[in-house]
Amino acid sequence: MSAVLQNLVNQPYKHGFVTEIESDIAPKGLNEDIIRLISTKKNEPAWLLDFRLKAYQQWLKMEEPKWPNVKYRQIDFQAISYYAAPKPKKKLNSMDEVDPELLRTFEKLGVPMHERAALAGVAVDVIFDSVSVATTYKQKLAEVGIIFCSISEAVHAYPELVKQYLGTVVPVGDNYYAALNSAVFTDGTFCFIPKGVKCPMDLSTYFRINTEESGQFERTLIVAEEGSSVSYLEGCTAPRFDTNQLHAAVVELIALDNADIKYSTVQNWYAGDEKGVGGIYNFVTKRGLAKGANSRISWTQVETGSAITWKYPSCILQGENSVGEFYSVAVTNNYQQADTGTKMIHIGKNTRSTIVSKGISAGHSNNSYRGLVRIAPTASGARNYSQCDSMLIGDQCGAHTFPYIQVRNQNAKVEHEASTSKIGEDQLFYFAQRGIGNEEAVSMIINGFCKDVFQQLPMEFAVEATKLLGFKLEGSVG
Amino acid sequence: MIHQDSKTILEVSGLRAAVEGVEILKGVDLIVKSGEVHAIMGTNGSGKSTFAKVLAGHSAYQVTGGSVLFEGQNLFDLEPEERARAGVFLAFQYPIEIPGVSNSHFLRLAYNTLQSQRGKDELDPLEFEDFVREKMKLLEMNPNFLDRGVNEGFSGGEKKRNEMLQMALLEPRLAILDETDSGLDIDALRIVTNGVNKLANKDNAIILVTHYQRMLNYIEPDYVHVMRGGRIVKTGGKELALDLETRGYDWVGVERRVPASA
């Protein structure tokens, strides 16, 4: 029927290559012995092993959630290897000692680590599979008392801090994938901003899954003490494999009085090919606790990758006058499925939250927004504003919105707006009549559609996100 | 202005076109030379907008017969955007809204695309801003329209003016204005037609689709055509428009009407 809007042809995935590094891989399968092996390999204290085992016991009793609007083959959790570490030839003291093969990988990914860090003033804590191999700028940050290191390192260097906060926002038995992560997480990032310190630079971590059939279970914990602030950037890419890989991360944020945490993600993991073969299963639990008065937690995400995304970065607004924000762009193409959104839990008085969600579906993909706004009886004067817009490219794709609103306080105000639009033939014809081709027209329309979210991203990320979207939807109209 | 020796810009012969299997254009013939202004009039649904969109290359319409040469080249060999870059401009009867895309960004991209096609310099956002503001003065448009989404929430008349702004920027070889006069208030009509007259020269040509003789008081046509049932059934000078105004369409081309069963 539509001659202009045709089926989607994806660009070949740019980041699809495997780095040849000898990996130290645990045998496949999950049981207490594997968990003990992970804990031993990482030389962990007893309390952490307990934490893991407790999570594992809970996980055994739980069931995989069936409510998301996604379809996939049953995951065989016994067919996954839960630990893979690149074998370093010797202990690394500086970037120069990092495996050149590894560095080339980052180069290909477009993350020339040291340049990037130096030029942009970004500290990059690089996660390669499961073990953090290099951390830059740590020194500079240490001068102002900021701790920015891998979580394994933090467990040894700052055990009291980790113990105090780990699992307090996302309890070990919170949900199926969070429990799994708590049992088997191998590495991740720890970030601590002490009282009154404004972090002098954006902190950035590039996650990357490398070993085929090794799930990645990272754990991120960010604590901002009273009056401090930090902006954290997370970028993700993964090489292509025909099997599906599982990624089940947990991110916990804690903001004390007057603290401000901004967490930005650009997720471009391998999405599978144009027929829907392969791709990452991205089942992630991200939650922030705005614990203190006047604290603020802001999530911005641009989700373009993964075969399946299941992710609801949330805010628990406990402190009085605390603020939660969620800005999201989720793009699905070909056979991708995304079920993503947020939860805003208002507990404190005069808490405020903003939700801006932009879903773009193309090809045969399915894109769902799922959000919960809950106003507790204690949250007098709470306010929420939600805006959920969907855009369809072609007529084979789907967009769905599942907003849940629970208001238990008379003095609260909740507003919800939603829209669905379609890039139509007539719009494209209008552009064409002014000499502008389809590709460029779509990219202009999409960027206009996502403007409110892109504005929230740090400059560098915004540029990257804009490019990524163009790249992602290239060939989606013929 | 009619000149014996001016170049042919558009040559339409026996053009037939269908939409969703229904033939709308049933053999249109038209020759347009440079420097000329042609008016096309006709009843609602007679195929005027269809003709305009077929020339511009809208994908919903299938060409089922005939030919169109644009400056000697087969127009149907070109994609819609290539036709635009070659100098075919259509001011839409119903300009579409493109929310979220800023008008100034859109105008600049369209302008620069044409400039580079013509081997001329592109303008950066600041240079363009000055340039476009000058053109807006010509049309007495408020510069605020630059910051809004393309046609987003524009009134009917404002959309038409925005179309004329684009024509002024793109300086087309052939401009097809589809009912640009409808929706314009009296002052706007004067301003817009004045702008069109300034753009008309001996090297380009204009096709005006209109229902009203009123517009032709401002832009004087060299030819007036009457379209009926997907064909041009009568052609005359500007006095034909006056005739139509008083007598309506019933008397025109009756002898060529095809029986309803056909």
Ligand SMILES: Nc1ncnc2c1ncn2[C@@H]1O[C@H](COP(=O)(O)OP(=O)(O)OP(=O)(O)O)[C@@H](O)[C@H]1O
């Ligand atoms: N998509 C379509 N499907 C079916 N019929 C169509 C379609 N588009 C146009 N038509 C028909 O084609 C005929 C010509 O329409 P067109 O818009 O060209 O008329 P017009 O001469 O411009 O009329 P007006 O003066 O009202 O603007 C009309 O009968 C119209 O209903």
Ligand SMILES: [Mg+2]
């Ligand atoms: Mg019309």
